[in-house]
Amino acid sequence: MYEKKVYNFQSGDLVSQALNHFIEKKSAEAIAKTGRFTVAFSGGSLPKTVAKYLVNNKAIDFSKWHVFFADERCVPLNHPDSNYALVKTELLDKIKAGRLVAIPEDQVYALNEKFASNSENAAEDYEHQLISAFVGKSTVRHPVFDLILLGMGPDGHTCSLFPGFPQLQENEKWVTNIDNSPKPPPSRITFTLPVVNNAHNIVFVTTGAGKASIIHEILDQNSKEYPSGLVSPTRGNLYWFLDNESSSKIVSHSISLFGL
Numbered sequence: 001m002y003e004k005k006v007y008n009f010q011s012g013d014l015v016s017q018a019l020n021h022f023i024e025k026k027s028a029e030a031i032a033k034t035g036r037f038t039v040a041f042s043g044g045s046l047p048k049t050v051a052k053y054l055v056n057n058k059a060i061d062f063s064k065w066h067v068f069f070a071d072e073r074c075v076p077l078n079h080p081d082s083n084y085a086l087v088k089t090e091l092l093d094k095i096k097a098g099r100l101v102a103i104p105e106d107q108v109y110a111l112n113e114k115f116a117s118n119s120e121n122a123a124e125d126y127e128h129q130l131i132s133a134f135v136g137k138s139t140v141r142h143p144v145f146d147l148i149l150l151g152m153g154p155d156g157h158t159c160s161l162f163p164g165f166p167q168l169q170e171n172e173k174w175v176t177n178i179d180n181s182p183k184p185p186p187s188r189i190t191f192t193l194p195v196v197n198n199a200h201n202i203v204f205v206t207t208g209a210g211k212a213s214i215i216h217e218i219l220d221q222n223s224k225e226y227p228s229g230l231v232s233p234t235r236g237n238l239y240w241f242l243d244n245e246s247s248s249k250i251v252s253h254s255i256s257l258f259g260l
């Protein structure tokens with residue numbers, strides 16, 4: 001791991017403001033180096049928190065963004081449970097509405113709806129989408145994302161990698177499937193841990209008191225009991241963006257001062 005930082009902000013709104021500056025910087029660095037910015041979103045509360053200020057950021061060259069989904073629910077793309085639909089509403093549509101250059105549609109890598117009723121085929125298809133986007137670019141054995149944005153569930157899950165589930169052991173595949181997710185809907189596809197851990201930058205965005213105890217266990221006690229605790233970059237940086245509530249049980253010396 002190159003750098004690990006835990007940031008605490010007084011409110012969720014300040015988390016969104018900081019993420020806006022942080023992502024602007026990571027996007028500019030990646031575009032300067034490789035001509036593009038590869039970013040993966042999770043679902044849940046994350047897209048809204050991340051997008052809040054980002055959608056008005058005119059310093060970002062969104063035309064160079066390639067947008068992926070760290071996990072996705074196996075439902076049609078216009079379904080209320082779809083992570084794609086959420087990112088489209090919170091981010092893609094708002095960027096398009098506010099500026100001339102949007103994120104090109106062929107640079108948004110969505111679940112293939114044809115496979116929405118078969119998670120195994122959906123995962124295989126999504127892995128092929130990743131291969132077409134990464135092979136010949138940054139990849140050796142697993143793709144190297146510029147940024148993967150993660151949420152954490154109250155049971156410590158991240159992506160659709162749940163505590164005690166066999167998907168956690170997957171070392172070869174880039175994308176795997178689950179049909180008995182404890183968090184509904186049950187059928188999903190998800191990045192595997194080696195893909196997450198291979199990123200240049202991994203960011204957890206976690207707000208609310210419900211997650212404070214697990215965050216304390218992961219950050220202060222180095223617990224490996226939860227999937228989120230197994231996130232450990234092999235080449236890149238790991239950041240936690242927390243609000244006062246989710247960080248309330250962390251010992252304060254673990255917290256870094258936010259600065260760019």
Ligand SMILES: O=C(O)[C@H](O)[C@@H](O)[C@H](O)[C@H](O)COP(=O)(O)O
Pocket residue numbers: 042043044045046071072073083150151152153154157158159160183
């Ligand atoms: O699609 C999903 O369900 C997720 O990607 C999942 O991993 C989510 O990020 C966490 O459950 C946190 O969700 P909240 O931020 O809503 O608690």
